[in-house]
Amino acid sequence: MQLLKHMSISAVLLGGFAIIGSGLVAWIHQQTAPTIEANEQAALLSNLHSLIPPGTHDNDITEDTIQVRDETLLGTPEPVTVYRARQDGEPVTAILNVIAPDGYSGRINLLVAIRYDGELAGVRVIKHSETPGLGDAIDAERSDWIHSFAGKSLDNPEPDGWRVKKDGGEFDQFTGATVTPRAVVKAVRNALKYYAEHREQLFRPTDNTGDESA
Template sequence: MENPATAGRSVARNSIILGIFAMVTVGLIAVTQQSTAERIAEEIRRVQLSALTEILPDEQHDNDMLNDTFVVDDRELLNLLRPSEAYRGRQDGEVVAVILPVIAPDGYSGRISLLVGIRANGELAGVRVLNHRETPGLGDKVELSKSRWVLSFDGKSLTMPMPEDWGVRKDGGAFDQFTGATITPRAVVQAVYRALQYFDENRGSLLELPNQEPANG
């Protein structure tokens, strides 16, 4: 029979080993999570910068839009789930455009996240889709990489086309739908129009707001 003292030392030694193993494992998990979080954040930043530059090319602004931000918190028109960052484009210090985060809540497969750029005169600078779960080959044509459809918003405004024409052609509107897919483009068109309404209602604060000050609709 094993000596009680020896058995006690063995249990203690095993406990220490297990404790060290647990600490090392936790440490490795923490490092992995931190590394993964940093990579995800960097990828999000890369996608955002790409979208911002596509909406408002470098020659149309002279500021760092990723660092010229403010917070919008609007659930009625922008359909945001939480306060979110929006961006300004400036030329010689003057705000020439704002780029708003917008959610189309009624896509075929759920929410569609957009960035909607609006010039100071109320015209659309551009629209880009950041995230969606729409059907590949059908609804995913909202992506510029899959179709030029999203470019049809460029230059449009609240009154061009007229409000009654802000819809897809199947609904009597001015915008094309996709063959075999109407719900997705309908959702995006309506979301972009609501973003224009939000801009129109908050134009003064959006164009004159100092950095980081909330703009609530």
């Protein structure tokens, strides 16, 4: 009987700790969620402005967006956000938030900025899980590698050049890490292909509630 009593008390205590712990986690999440969201939005805006400086457009690119889908070229079956820059109502640049699905440690989220004429304004990595010291050289803060895409286009370089040098292409790989840059190069070229096929659709005026499908 004494043993059963102790077991019952232990069970009650454990249950109480679980309830308190769950409540504490929920409370912390509720308190920190707005700050986390604000930080993520600030980081996104910083990346967007690094690709399209505010002086090159006069619209709010965080509001002028469209959702598109193309699992093959955009790297995910989920809707992809496209941010659209305009000047005096005319299209300037589209920034596609695409996925490189085949990174060494999983998905790599990219912002691919493409000028209206099809030339790359630049590329930024906004989220990844690549190996520190190797694959994380795709970060703009860690190396200049990601800046090598600026000025490129679907035909510059030629199709065979859209590979890392190890595969006979024009893009550098990292020492000890070829999979990561290979995945990014492929994703950027796929984004350019998608843009070339859907440019007019991407800049079509919308009420931001539609989900355009490729």
